Amino acid sequence: MSAALITAEGISRRFAKHPDLAARIANKLGAHHASRVVHAVDDVSLSVNEGEVVGLVGESGCGKSTIGRIIAGIDSPSDGRILYRGEDMAKAEGARARHIALKIQMIFQDPLDSLNPRYRMGEIVREAPRYHRVAPARELEAHVDSVLERVGLDPRTKDRFPHQFSGGQRQRIGIARALAVNPELIVCDESVASLDVSIQAQIINLFMRLRRELGLSYIFISHDIGVVRHISDRVVVMYLGRVVEEAPVEELFAHANHPYTQALLREVPRLDNRHISFTPLSGEIASPLAPPPGCHFHPRCPFAMDVCKRVRPALLEIAPGHKSACHLNTEPAAAAAEA
Amino acid sequence: MTDNNVHADAAILEAAGEELPAKPTRPMLLVIGRVLRDPVGLLGVLIVTVMVLAAIFAPWIGWQNPYDLSQLDFMDGRLAPGSQSMSGVTYWLGTDDQGRDLFSAILYGLRTSLMVGVLSAAIALVIGTAAGLTAAYAGGRVDTLIMRVVDIQLSFPPILIALILLAVLGQGVDKIIVALVVTQWAYYARTIRGSALVERRRAYVDAARCLALPPRKVVFSHILPNCLPPLIVVATMRVAYAISLEATLSFLGIGLPVTKPSLGLLIANGFNYMMSGDYWISLFPGLALLLLIVGINLVGDTLRDVLNPRMQR
């Protein structure tokens, strides 16, 4: 089997808050300021094949944005590695490192914040291809223009500043900037969340057209299950830093296995739910600072067993391409024995 | 709309009447325009412009070079404003004890004061910016080290630091500039570190890193230009502060040498004669200093309002 376009292997990201100088002095005097470690992402593996759209869903604090930033090379993982077509990205050097770094680009949530307010639109798109010599100098402007036209921006507006564009147009500028370096994978981190419904549809359509025309792959990170279902081939569900379920999109929506996924799908507001009496999942999302032991979801889970409080469930394949991390899928006794 | 001809995407936008945004104006021109439209800002700009021009063209405006002892007539010493000299010239602002025309002396003093103030502020700006950007971008130990130095520096009164330095270094234009730079750079470092830390977390910086642009390009093309607005405000105010600090030091007699009188030194010269009723020797240089500092502060205040994103719209 040929290597996937991108593979993330055992990625963890810990944020440690070490005691500062004052706290260390206080410690010497008998106080207890321990360093606190937050597992934003805890041993997550996922892969994206060429031309595939992988949806990444979950609620706040689940680590979906962090994993996106690690794959895009903006943050570095505490553990684990990212492979580009089987090649460890952290081991590449010099021109090769830059070359493969450009293959993964990111589109951000807030279009205005993601554009340098002091750059003109043309310069925003032009900067990276010029620096990396993506196109010969004399063809650079033609390259920029063709990218702008591809995303539906008028090249005549190249001398305008970001604040002069509408929200949808700004997001198109961000997309043009990413496309200008010929990427293969685009990480979309809540890229349509801040847009109005009618503009959202325009941008989603643009993503899908670019996929068709350029053979792009996407990691589509969103809290909006409806959008993810529409655009993805495969969906990964995360809860408090861990993957709880992963399946092809229709399989997931037809046969959600993990109790969290089931609750999430049930509670997505839908147009065809009228005057429903909501039967919500009880409890708050736990703080990533102090996640519950065992299965992170057990305090909210209606099926929680004794083993769930102690043992972290493994992510096991329960059907072809469908993985879930739940003790209900294994013999409770066997799971207990593992411990 | 049912045929989803996706290639018509761009065309649809046009058809829907989403207009081309208007021709842009350079942000800097916008800022200057807004300052000038503000009455207070306009007043400040006028004061500062007139005084800077007066300082630059001092040799052509003042009819006497106050440093050329051959042009001074000791007999004209301490003449009241409006008096006629022996040679028939009117001293509109009077003369000092050595027979200097105060008007000319103020012009030349302004020159020295402005030169020292602007030069020291500019050097401190460069050093402080470099230190602040390094601290913000490197983070960790480097950040801690630089910022502790800044904290220690800022916990001493600037005048104390300047006094000690000048006591060690001695007098001279270069020495006082060094002293002013040492007392000022920390303000710039702290200002720029604060804004750089904010800018560094913004998504456009993430985007630049994702595009594999080298750190120097991220820092100098992306972070630094966006940190400039607060820095410009601080720099403006700091020029005024540097000028008044230099005047204070010169007044105390440890700033500039007597051969290069700045406004502070002129005030100090006349101070001895205040009690004997020769008020003008101190008063007019004092007024000039006051006007200059008020003018710069008016510009600074207006700039702060104009550049503050919360005040806009």
Added chain:
Amino acid sequence: MPEEMKTLVVTGLRTQFNTAKGPVAAVRDVNLKVARGEIVGLVGESGSGKSVTGLSIMGLIDAPGEITAGAILLNGEDLRKASPKRLRELRGDRIAMIFQDPMMTLNPVLRIDTQMIEAIRVHDHKVGRQEARERCRDALGLVGIPSPEERLEAYPHEFSGGMRQRVAIAIAMLNRPDIIIADEPTTALDVTIQSQILAQMQKLCRDTGTALIWITHDLTVVAGLTDRVYVMYAGDVVEEAPVEDLLDRPIHPYTDGLIRSIPSHNAPGQPLNQIPGITPALDRMPAGCRFHPRCPRRTDACLEEIALRSFGPAREARCIHPLVEG
């Protein structure tokens, strides 16, 4: 239902902002009616005027904004004619608001009990501290805050975002107001938390007879929560209908476009139906029907001003080329 039975009746509301370039109307000629215990959705995208409508009803429009026409009748009393003192009496007592950011309601430096007891006693001096405290505790319990007795003594920063929004809702509900205006209070919250809050709001309104105006951009929330919906576009109400009629048989092409651009209404992987273009800026409104430049059904007749007209019981729309004839 006769008019006097309605909790809130807004007629001909016009709110404008006086800018350097002259006044621009953010809301023009809006009519709303809300009955006791009714849950009404006010749906629109940014720039539609939905939030300005909510703030206008609350009397929270400050300069350069200004209400220039219309009447806002709360239980028959015109709020536009009420004195500032009378408005203060009514706000927080008979009419309350919940914002997207709960910290608009909560004071970060005061304990929750201090703020809640104050909210009761400012409107009714006769209530004793102990009684007020008990009412606060019950209110926190009603919105689903565990161990309300202890949580009363916490500060706002000790709550999560979802819990803070519950506290804000509890404060809004404290004096059993006749109507609550909620401006996107769940937009920033996670799906599972949103559905908890929607469930509780729905139950509270049913139980207490409090009317609710839920301002949102999200039709899927409106579908489950509300009885009746007003759709706003560029400062106009373009359609009004019971929720089933609106979602199943929209009259106005804008409503139709909004519904059809929701991903779950489209075959997965296929391009979404999209409304072309963007909402026009307030100072550059097209003549006639404000939606016509983006509308697939437009004709030259759309360049004339178009009035709301009736399409059967409780259904109105501002369109001359409706998708469903009345």
